[in-house]
Amino acid sequence: MSEHTAQISIRDGRWCLYVALMGAPGSLWPEHFFGRSVQVPTVAERSRALTALGFVSVDGAEWEWTEYSETPDDDTSPVRLLASIRVRPRAGGAS
Template structure:
């Protein structure tokens, strides 16, 4: 495999806070700042999310799908507002270092 690099994979996550959606790539085990993109108030479409990842220099790993998780703002309070978090495995686009 001389001359080839293995694509590093990361997790991109999207969440909403104060009515605004935010997409970021968690660059764990690096000293790099986490790339981030902010959306408006409407839920970003699949295309919106893919375009934002591209602008940040990433692409979904082939076969990866967005997974949605429900959390709460205050885990100790069952009446706490719901927080939706989406995640997908991504890799740096060819020619872009993460």
């Protein structure tokens, strides 16, 4: 069964979870926007969003967080957060 990477980050002022489908245009990647921007969606909320998109996390996979500067090589630039996890299509899923 194929594996993909799901990621979550702030987009347009809201947290957005999406599944990177390599070979497909980014505009066709499944995505889910959460309704708030202040709090990071919980693991349970992320899991429900993945399920709604037709995916589940790979056994043993955990969310890994990375921070990066909005403007590379500028240590005064706002920091952005990005998390990722390995996923696979769920049995009977939409993918």
